[in-house]
Amino acid sequence: MNTTGVTHPGSLRIAVVQQDFPVGDIDGNRQRILDALAKAKASEPDLVVFPELTLTGYPPEDLLYRHGFIRAAEQALQSLLKHVTAADVLIGHPQMDQGRLYNAVSWIRQGRILATYRKQSLPNYAVFDEKRYFSSDDQAVSVTLKGYRVGLLICEDIWVPGPTRPDRRSQCLSLPPAQARSA
Numbered sequence: 001m002n003t004t005g006v007t008h009p010g011s012l013r014i015a016v017v018q019q020d021f022p023v024g025d026i027d028g029n030r031q032r033i034l035d036a037l038a039k040a041k042a043s044e045p046d047l048v049v050f051p052e053l054t055l056t057g058y059p060p061e062d063l064l065y066r067h068g069f070i071r072a073a074e075q076a077l078q079s080l081l082k083h084v085t086a087a088d089v090l091i092g093h094p095q096m097d098q099g100r101l102y103n104a105v106s107w108i109r110q111g112r113i114l115a116t117y118r119k120q121s122l123p124n125y126a127v128f129d130e131k132r133y134f135s136s137d138d139q140a141v142s143v144t145l146k147g148y149r150v151g152l153l154i155c156e157d158i159w160v161p162g163p164t165r166p167d168r169r170s171q172c173l174s175l176p177p178a179q180a181r182s183a
Helices: 026-041 061-065 067-081
Strands: 014-016 047-049 088-097 100-109 112-118 142-145 148-152 172-174
Touching (some): 026 047, 026 067, 067 088, 067 100, 112 142
Parallel strands (some): 014 047, 148 172
Antiparallel strands (some): 100 112, 142 148
């Protein structure tokens, strides 16, 4: 027990993957994800966190208007599920749902998607033009890992005041960001 009287179940080992996932290279990014998972396995993490829009690279911009591109990203995500057998994985991808496109992250455990969070605060300044491509959502999402409730947010969600709220029961947050590059 710590000094605040809250009992913690133990530590979480989190591997954060920080590497380039080139825009538009879905097949190559899928392989980069598999390579990163293999490398991370040696450190026995509980969770491996990948960047925002890992599968498509960030920012995919007008590629998102191509239905085949979105389908390819969805297929790549589905094909990765069978490879998630040890650590949980949090991976960024576009998600089409009822005709609306979302900037999403999915939490994968033991070959299945446990939860998907959709970005709430879409930036629209400087090199960011997310409102042009994505719909925002307002649902808080959290997943329990080793007794901790981990709330999910994506990048901009953490610093924009207003409607963005993590699950209030969360004890910690996972925040996969991506950094857009200016030309």
